[in-house]
Amino acid sequence: MNNALLVDRIDGENRLVIRPIDRREPGPGEVRYQVHAIGLNRADLLYLHGGHYTQTSFPSRIGFEAAGIVDAVGPGVTSVKVGDRVSAMPFGDPAYSVGGEFAITPEPFIAPWPEGYSAVEAAGAWMQYLTAYFPLKEIAAAGPGDAVLVTAASSSAGLGAIQIARLLGATVLASTRSAAKADFLRQAGADHVIVMDQGDVAGQIRAATGGQGVRIVYEAVAGDFFHQYAEALAPGAMIFVYGAMGGSPTIDCPIVPLIRVAAQIHLYSLINQLRDPGAVERSRAFVAAAMADGRIRPVIDRVFPFEQALDAYAYMDSGAQKGKIVMQTRYG
Structure with a gap:
């Protein structure tokens, strides 16, 4: 079991909750990783409140981007191995949301954790x-x-x-x-x-x-x-x-x-752009190269413990931030 951030319908309202869920094994082409940090995005709030073009389902995990350490790979995975440091590219399927202490992402949407980046920076860059x-x-x-x-x-x-x-x-x-x-x-x-x-x-x-x-x-x-x-x-x-x-x-x-x-x-x-495998490859290569040589680097505004997820999203909703808001798990 591991803790995950979920959106659920409670007393007639859409709410964020942290609950323990089973840590499933990765299937063919999937990568499982221990999450060290999770990047917050306004798209999370839209999904929570039913304003995102991806229809909200209950209960479902939330979160588009994260960074962590690979702990298991499914059959057919060749680009990463157990122990690798990775980031998740956001691609919008709630079945693969990353808010939690472990996450699973299809191999095509696994991206580098840039050398010299902290977990917080690696989780807050790709979106x-x-x-x-x-x-x-x-x-x-x-x-x-x-x-x-x-x-x-x-x-x-x-x-x-x-x-x-x-x-x-x-x-x-x-x-x-x-x-x-x-x-x-x-x-x-x-x-x-x-x-x-x-x-x-x-x-x-x-x-x-x-x-x-x-x-x-x-x-x-x-x-x-x-x-x-x-x-x-x-x-x-x-x-x-x-x-x-x-x-x-x-x-x-x-x-x-x-x-x-x-x-x-x-x-x-x-x-919509990431539905094209060629676009996934081009965008990942461009961004990874620019991060690797220091031409771009995310500005981190504030880091919250994962247990304070509700406070983190309330802070985002306030509009006071100057840069990225990130949550850090107990592994980070």
């Missing part, structure tokens, strides 16, 4: 970098001369996008609600900080880009936030909507400004 990799590298092909707007930039996903965009040679504009996080975002690599509470978001963007506007928007807020920057989009702009932190499940889109620049809105999900 943020993979999520940013596909829109910025493969779809929009960001590079020198491009300006990228990263919204909700102090989140782990936002910070990951800042690092990937800079790695690709783009200029990064990071948006934040208040000026309180502006210095932090500049230290994290943003070339310019757009402060929403100061008003005229489009004007701030035009000023930062010399009037050219942004070609790529990495959009976690959505709702009616489009209206604030629609007049600062460059021709052919691509808006990648991967979150809805603005609170609305729908997009309030200003049609005319978007038509004017032939903008495209992409309703984007990392999990």
Whole structure:
């Protein structure tokens, strides 16, 4: 038996609980590992509350990414062995959620625990970098001369996008609600900080880009936030909507400004990209190489003991963090 983090329906409410569950043996192509640390993501909260496009089932484990030590492999596994240090790539199947003291992941979604990384860093890297990799590298092909707007930039996903965009040679504009996080975002690599509470978001963007506007928007807020920057989009702009932190499940889109620049809105999900085995391999190789040579590294905001999972998710829900929130198990 080992403790696991589950979402269950209790007294008519969706709740997170820690319960002991059986430690099953890995099947063909599966890797089991002793979990040392677990990365938290807003997708966990969406799944908990029924807002994720993966339908919530009860009870089921929760958690997309973790790092640990392999303790068993199933038939046919060739790339890792017992004793190896590994991380899990997030891929969205609740049957393979990793929140707990042991986890099982299919071999194709086992990733390196980078040399020189702590368990906390190894558990908190893959979601943020993979999520940013596909829109910025493969779809929009960001590079020198491009300006990228990263919204909700102090989140782990936002910070990951800042690092990937800079790695690709783009200029990064990071948006934040208040000026309180502006210095932090500049230290994290943003070339310019757009402060929403100061008003005229489009004007701030035009000023930062010399009037050219942004070609790529990495959009976690959505709702009616489009209206604030629609007049600062460059021709052919691509808006990648991967979150809805603005609170609305729908997009309030200003049609005319978007038509004017032939903008495209992409309703984007990392999990959809990882359905292609070739994409899995390309993204893992790119991110692993960038971590190995120190070009990217996750920013860890706070580490909670696994036993304080409810406090960790409440802290995430508050929006106070600057970077990744991670839980550490008794093995870490």
